[in-house]
Amino acid sequence: MRIDVVTIFPEFFDVLDISLLGRARQTGLLDVTAHNLREFTHDRHRTVDDTPYGGGAGMVMKPEPWGEALDSILPTETEAPGGDAPVVIFPSPAGTVFTQKMARELAQREHLVFGCGRYEGIDQRVFDHAATRAEVRLVSIGDYVLNGGEVAVMAMIEAIGRLIPGVVGNPESLVEESHEDGLLEYPSYTKPAAWRGLEVPPILLSGNHRAIDDWRRAQQIERTRTVRPDLLPPDLLPNE
């Protein structure tokens, strides 16, 4: 998978050179490039923002640098992509909420482009023009406001990248985890069996794997019902 990120803080993504995603980059499973938006300005001050039309606080990111940055990444009409057309994702508080389902879907794509806004956001025409030549999505990572898109893009790259076959050592570990089957994960324990007066649930030491699986499923349902009842599938909703 090819990933391009446009940002005024390209060094923010240097961290992707370590851990799982770092190895995925080295083995060619992931090709991540951060592009400095200021490289697409032409004034002495490398200006990327200006005051908002209609007034209001803060600054808005100018369309011209974004247009040139995306020109340098997206295929032109003549270079119609042989494979999957790129998806251009802009984090935004006003976006569709990012979910494990969306991560799974995006992990199937060949080319993702992320646009990191700053200030009070990006001129709307950037999204409108990009939509004439690629699939464009505004995506929120939660109902709170960040200072820019970089943290959100990092979270999405990690959530998507780990689903790419070969990136995570043991693919089985991707199955039994929160949100993968729609429920929150069960509690985990490891040695020692007793720690500061706290015992591991005896069922986990029983060796009875059918009973352990049943216990874990019950824990998932109880935890989801308590913490995230909105995630419960209809057949598990409490009877009214």
Ligand SMILES: COc1cccc(Cn2ccc3ccc(-c4cc(N)[nH]n4)cc32)c1
């Ligand atoms: C656009 O509306 C805004 C209003 C006030 C501040 C900001 C700051 N800001 C700039 C670019 C940007 C990109 C993403 C996010 C963001 C995403 C999530 N889930 N929370 N916050 C926030 C961003 C934007």
